[in-house]
Amino acid sequence: MKKNFTLLLTLIFMVSFQINAQTIDRSKLEKKEGFFTFFTDEDKGKIYLEIDKLDYEFLYVNSLPAGVGSNDLGLDKGQLGRTRVVEFRKAGNKILLVHKNYDFRASYTDNPDEARSVQDAFAESVIWGFEIADLKDEKHLIDATSFYLQDAHMVGEKLGNAKQGTYKPDASRSAIHYPMTKNFPKNSEVEAIVTLTGTPSGAYIRSVTPSPESVTVRQRHSFIELPDDGYEPREFDPRAGYFHISYMDFTTSIGEPIVKKYISRHRLEKKDPNAEISEPVKPIVYYLDRGTPEPVRTALLEGGNWWAEAFEAAGFKNAYRVELMPEGADMMDVRYNVIQWVHRSTRGWSYGSSIRDPRTGEIMKGHVSLGSLRVRQDYLIAQGLLQPFEDGKPADPKMLEMALARLRQLSAHEIGHTIGLAHAYASAPTDRASVMDYPYPYITMDDSGNLDFSKAYDDKIGEWDKWAIQYGYATVPEDKEEKEFLSQMLEDTYAAGHTFISDVDARHPSGSHPKAHLWANGDSAPEELLRMMEIRKKRLETFGRNAIEDGQPEALLEEVLVPLYLMHRYQIEATSKLIGGLDYTYKVKGDNQRTQSRLDAKTQNDALETLLKAISPENLTLPKSIIDIIPPRPMGYSRNRETFPSRTGLNFDALAPAENVVDMTLDFLLEPGRANRLAQQVAFDQNLPSFNSYLNKLSSNLISSNIPESYEGQVKLMTENKLVDHLIKLAKHPGASSVVKADSRAKLESIKTLKAESAKNKNNSAANHSNYLAAKIDAFLKLPEELSTPAPISVPDGAPIGSDDMSCDFEF
Secondary structure, X not given: OHHHHHXXXXXXXXXXXXXXXXXXXXXXXXXXXXXXXXXXXXXXOEEEEEEOOEOOOEEEEEEEEEXXXXXXXXXXXOEEEEEEEEEEEEEOXXXXXXXXXXXXXXXXXXXXXXXXXXXXXXXXXXXXXXXEEEEEOOEEEEEOHHXXXXXXXXXXXXXXXXXXXXXXXXXXXXXXXXXXXXXXXXXXXXXXXXXXXXXXXXXXXXXXXXXXXXXXXXXXXXXXXXXXXXXXXXXXXXXXXXXXXXXXXXOOOOOOOOEEEEEOEEOOOEOOOOOOOEOEOOOEEEEEOOOOOOOHHHHHHHHHOOHHXXXXXXXXOOOEEEEEOOOOOOOOOOOOEEEEEEOOOOOOOOEEEEEEOOXXXXXXXXXXXXXXXHHHHHHHXXXXXXXXXXXXXXXXXXXXXXXXXXXXXXXHHHHHHHOOEOOOOOOOOOOOXXXXXXXXXXXXXXXXXXXXXXXXXXXXXXXXXXXXHHHHHOOOOOOOOHHHHHHHHHHHHHHOOOOOOOHHHHHOOOOOOOOOOOOOOOOOHHHHHHHHHHHHHHHHHHOOHHHOOOOOOHHHHHHHHHHHHOOOHHHHHHHHOOOOOEEOOOOOOOOOOOOOEEOOHHHHHHHHHHHHHHOOHHHHOOOHHHHOOOOOOOOOOOOXXXXXXXXXXXXXXXXXXXXXXXXXHHHHHOOHHHHHHHHHHHHHOOOOOOHHHHHHHHHHHHOOOOOOOOHHHHXXXXXXXXXHHHHHHHHOOOOOOHHHHHXXXXXXHHHHHHHHHHOOOOOOHHHHHHHHHHHHHHHHHHOOOOOOOOOOOXXXXXXXXXXXXXXXXXXX
């Protein structure tokens, strides 16, 4: 009876499957053959995938061909999404799309059971489940419409994280974008119009969307054939300057590193491996967006082609080039390395990304996105320095020349990321050794006040870049082991005077490296800061209506003033890193790089003296001639993110620029990590500045007993108030050590006493301000110390790592 019932169920399933199969008539659908053949039915808005490759690995990449247009939201046109190794698996009446877990592997075993034990230990991810609609000749047909109409790029989640509203896909307003649904032998491309609806709650989404309750973008789904196994991965070395992939391999011999790391790079092979210089089997070609206008187009092509010299140094002839995109080609197609010209409503980053094989690190597609507004910022910097519009003169060609020079460098920089290179932030002092640094325009001024822009940006690839490309792409000679060959190359690189320091060290607010900076110049940060301050001072003295063209509202002078007044902002940050600084490299045991050392007292004291000059009233106040000519903003020209804030209503606030610089400088000077290093360094070397002596120098320079009733006096009062605020902030910062907190509180006590004494028997604004500061400090010091004990520094995990469960069984 039981067997008969089972047989009946099987017959019912077979009949229902046959009935269902009869509903799909492939002959009435448009067939597009390719990597994964699919069928489209535009009348019904459907798309069907034919799965003839089960348990077959391939890449799944999602992207955003048409974006939102706001730098703050980070949803740009052409943005690449995740790259995943996936496969289709059959499970009953379903086809599952499975994201395989390549973070944990078993590469060094022939034992299938050992390999299975690793695979089963870590989760996979089923991305989607499809019901089988039809089966013919071992080819499963699935309805993939819902899969392609999902918010694969997670636009809704990103808008929510940015506090712009809660958005979800609306199927009634979404559809397959058939004109961009294409198939090729090694990649299948399906694009969808995806509309997300919700209640907008942020200014960013309102500023770029015509109806912000409905955000429509286009999302791309790419199925891509994985590269063959002819690619040879190259081991990662922290000194070489490359991005990398990493994974854990549990079949590694005990005593060998279980985490494997390989650099990211394109596949580049010599036609003649034995030749010193050879043409490649297949060159690396980048294609520039045809939507890029002139003269930008020519500048990007020129800068992008700088890399050819580096590949020639690595032993390749005609191995790399940049040219214009073929007409009608698709920028998102994995077959093209591309440079996109991307528009946004506000100025923002450019970036270089790529599609990589997660198994090996091989770059399959380089994808550069260049923000179109970036060129205008360099133009504005030059405009503020040159002030060229006197007597209605036309624009000085130097402004455009400098902006285009920056674009050449930017093109080379972002392409550098897509050929595998990370930022090289310590290269600027070594004769601009890398385009992978962030350069600020290097402008000089002669004794007559004439400016020279000829060296604003470099016009070629750097020496570090050539060494880096050799490490990543040079062919290892047959008579040498790869490890020996690459190690010697790095030794030669550092013997030539180069140092590679990248993002974390340069960007961290507590950074201590004396050479690794963003947007800074010069071998000596303080000397360059003084030089820039002199140029800045001279150009502020001449700043006037000739900084804008005839016919523009005079309030727009402020937009030109901002980059001029703040032109030294990044050099201030660079100089601050010398205080409590440490000179170091990514040294590897046995290599020829220098051993780390603390910066000497003179270097640290010179840096502090220079920063104190930067926040002295003479370098903070604006000439009265500037203040007098900047009126309130007219209708249609509201204050924006690139103008100074104002505490004086609609009027230009003459104290706001100075406050910006003082706040920024004191943020660096009294950063908790820097303060902690100062407190510690004197314990190891009595000749180095202590944190207490550092505070004494700050207060003796910034706190006064006599302050005049003037513009300079108000700047001085503001600076005193800011010092007190930053000391209070440091004194209660959870990251500050007890020594730093104690010294900060003691310094606040002494400032309170000094200000209270200086205000006695006086009745003016300065005296009132002194009383205010003394009262503010007293109020803080009288507050009960927060007795919630700061969390202790964590002890590194022991055995068993990551477990606090004591419920295990023990044997005694």
